[in-house]
Amino acid sequence: MNNKQFAQVVEPYNTSLFSFAMKFTKDEDDANDLIQDTMVKAYRFFERFEEGSNLKGWLFTIMRNTYINDYRRLSRSNTLVTKTDEISSSNLAYSATHNQGEATFVMGDINGALAKLPIGLSKPFIRYVEGYKYHEIAVELNIPLGTVKTRIHEARKLLSKQLQMYKQRIS
Known part of the structure; x- marks a missing residue:
């Protein structure tokens, strides 16, 4: 399946995917990024999609898992960075x-x-x-x-x- 064929198959779900992404991100740009990441993964693994299955549900699952994984990665990296001006010795010992x-x-x-x-x-x-x-x-x-x-x-x-x-x- 080429890019154009894939786009035609998933195009009917764009509006509902955007609404679903907005529930997660609360930001239009972040929602669009999430949709893009979802589509990249869906395209990459589309040959494993079982014909006759619920395509919308499959796309929503990919989106949800993508958001959760990105959130986890972000929260892991944020735990090591102190965003305050003053760094206590306990934070410094932990991160240095x-x-x-x-x-x-x-x-x-x-x-x-x-x-x-x-x-x-x-x-x-x-x-x-x-x-x-x-x-x-x-x-x-x-x-x-x-x-x-x-x-x-x-x-x-x-x-x-x-x-x-x-x-x-x-x-």
């Missing part, structure tokens, strides 16, 4: 690294540990860290949902062993 050199070594260790993971474990784990939901990973990698959960769990265990030296700092 000792120096750039140490951060470089830590990232090197993390990347090295990720590189040692088997590809079957690293792909689902990296997608999960990027904010994808289990079922989205399952669809993308064309593997069962239970397999995705197991592989992410196994990747966590291996990474935990490989990065044990940092465990004491976090606790």
Whole structure:
């Protein structure tokens, strides 16, 4: 299916998708961005849409999941940034690294540990860290949902062993 055909199939739902997006975002520009993200994902995975299913419901589900995932990513990044003028010592200790050199070594260790993971474990784990939901990973990698959960769990265990030296700092 090309872009034009896809646009013709989903065009009847544009008004209801916009209304649904406005309920989430309360802002016209953000709603349009959400619709665009939804359409990109829908186009990307359209071959997996089951003919005869509820297309509107499928699009609404993609939109809702996209909004939730974006909200989670945003809230994770906002928890590390203090938006006040005065930074307390507890906030500073929480968000600061000792120096750039140490951060470089830590990232090197993390990347090295990720590189040692088997590809079957690293792909689902990296997608999960990027904010994808289990079922989205399952669809993308064309593997069962239970397999995705197991592989992410196994990747966590291996990474935990490989990065044990940092465990004491976090606790």
